[in-house]
Structures are given as structure tokens and as C-alpha cells.
Amino acid sequence: MCSAGEPDSALRARVSPADILCTGPGKSTDELRTLVGLAIRAIICECESFDELARIDELSALAGRRTPVLRR
Known part of the structure; x- marks a missing residue:
């Protein structure tokens, strides 16, 4: 996923957050x-x-969590 609306779409499609990868540069603090x-x-x-x-x-x-980050 890349854009702000894609996590909502994935969750509505019953994709587990554990299966979601987010890519792309320049994410806002809110994203x-x-x-x-x-x-x-x-x-x-x-x-x-x-x-x-x-x-x-x-x-x-x-x-209160650790977020895995892969840096390209």
C-alpha cells in the first residue's frame, strides 16, 4: 500500500494488519x-x-509497540 486510503480498503476486505506492507516516500505524521x-x-x-x-x-x-521498518 502507498496511499492514505489503502489501509481502510484492505481492512474492509478483511486483510489482516499483519499481512499489510506500506511502501512509498514522504509519509505524513498522521499516515x-x-x-x-x-x-x-x-x-x-x-x-x-x-x-x-x-x-x-x-x-x-x-x-507501546515496535514497528518493523525496512529501509531501501
Whole structure:
């Protein structure tokens, strides 16, 4: 998945969050918060900066979980 609406579509289609991978650069903090909150399988970062990784780490800590990240 890449866009903000795709997680909702996948969940409505009964796809388990554990089977969802998110790709694409430049995710907003709100998009990352949603993905972390869903406990998806992994976020695949095409990071434009280390700030995006730091935001994922911070949001994961606030949610009390670890979010797998694959960096390309």
C-alpha cells in the first residue's frame, strides 16, 4: 500500500494488519500514526530523511509497540 486510503480498503476486505506492507516516500505524521496504530507487518521506507525514521520510532514508542521498518 502507498496511499492514505489503502489501509481502510484492505481492512474492509478483511486483510489482516499483519499481512499489510506500506511502501512509498514522504509519509505524513498522521499516515505514520495510522500505520503504527494498526500494527501492520512493516513500513518500507524510501526515506527522504532520517526524520521519517525518528517519527516512526517516536510514534511506535507512544503506542507501546515496535514497528518493523525496512529501509531501501
